[in-house]
Amino acid sequence: MARRTKEQAAETREQLLDAAERVFHAKGVARATLDDIARDAGMTRGAIYWHFKNKTDIFTAMCDRVTLPMQAMLDAQLADPGEDPLGQLASDGARILSLVASDPRTLRVFEIILFKTELSEVVAEVMAEEAERAATCRNQLATILRAAQQKGQIPAHVDCYLAAFALNGYLIGCIREWLELREFDLAQRAEWLMQTFYMGLRHAPPLDAA
């Protein structure tokens, strides 16, 4: 095969990632073959081994393409809490839900991560950094919630870290359920789903109520 220009090479790299999305989505990550991906992109495994180290490498590159922009979004939100932290957080969550529903790439990759990826001790490295990322996210959410608490939007007795945990679970859980279902327009219901959850936080009982 002929050598190609830098731009063309970058293009094929993107095409390979696109193909990885399709193949991982169709067959699951473990069952997907590097040959499957290469053929889907109209190339051979040689191209893959040139651009990526192995299957794990192409997988993380594929995930980064959609998660990095989202993380940036959260960072920006954290940098400027604003006057209505809880309301901001609610519309942010709604925006994420809408994004999943509207952007095909985000949709596919979320489906892959939530349904078509097996975490095991074998891929411990990937798990470790993912766990760290999730912990950071939870802490950021907790920080924002504490800001909301200081403004009186949440009762003082609420454990904001636990609330961040619940919020994170709720978001992921809603996405997961909707991906399975697809019956209604998620973007349309997103605001209600988030508002309802925050109403729960506003009226949360004290911890020892259990």
Added chain:
Amino acid sequence: MARRTKEQAAETREQLLDAAERVFHAKGVARATLDDIARDAGMTRGAIYWHFKNKTDIFTAMCDRVTLPMQAMLDAQLADPGEDPLGQLASDGARILSLVASDPRTLRVFEIILFKTELSEVVAEVMAEEAERAATCRNQLATILRAAQQKGQIPAHVDCYLAAFALNGYLIGCIREWLELREFDLAQRAEWLMQTFYMGLRHAPPLDAA
């Protein structure tokens, strides 16, 4: 190998399922080998192929061992809504969360299902029946929520099917998050988590608020 009594054979079947739990949990379903499972149980693949048709068969048998009792629990709850449907539902959810936290088998299998199983077009049959099971569960939840609505526990404008969707997502999401985290005692916080969510339902805004 010698022939064994019926009881002994049933015992080895259980041992194989126990081994499948451990191996699936450790390596993920796709990466787990039938030989891995057999060796873990102190046998050979011959035993597996005697008791089960293939890997999918042993996987579903393993899942059924923990999901069937839980489904029975929900059925009983549906048969008798009681005087306080919402409160009952809350304590039921808390019970499920506590079960995940306290019963090792439930814990392992949930982890396998949520994190170590790749759904793909290849296992479409399994997916189809799982989707049907989930739909039934959602409908049952919606029915119970409507009963709560008629007793005035939930505002009349709430779409109970959407609420059931959110509840289901919340439960699964909380389990998922906790499995990743394991920082606190889930059984202790379960009641608060459920109560907080139901407080959101009680104070849910009208749908067109978005």
Added chain:
DNA sequence: GTGTTTACAAACATACACGTATGTATCTAA
């Protein structure tokens, strides 16, 4: 007590996915 079936173990045949090594045509820089 004998024959048959059961409950596995052991051996085999097939297939497939991975990594790597090697080939090669083009681009680029000096």
Added chain:
DNA sequence: TTAGATACATACGTGTATGTTTGTAAACAC
């Protein structure tokens, strides 16, 4: 203009999982 680097394609060796077949000793029926 040419030497080397680049961007892939092709080919090969190896490991490994799967399904099946065959072997076999004990349980059970009669």
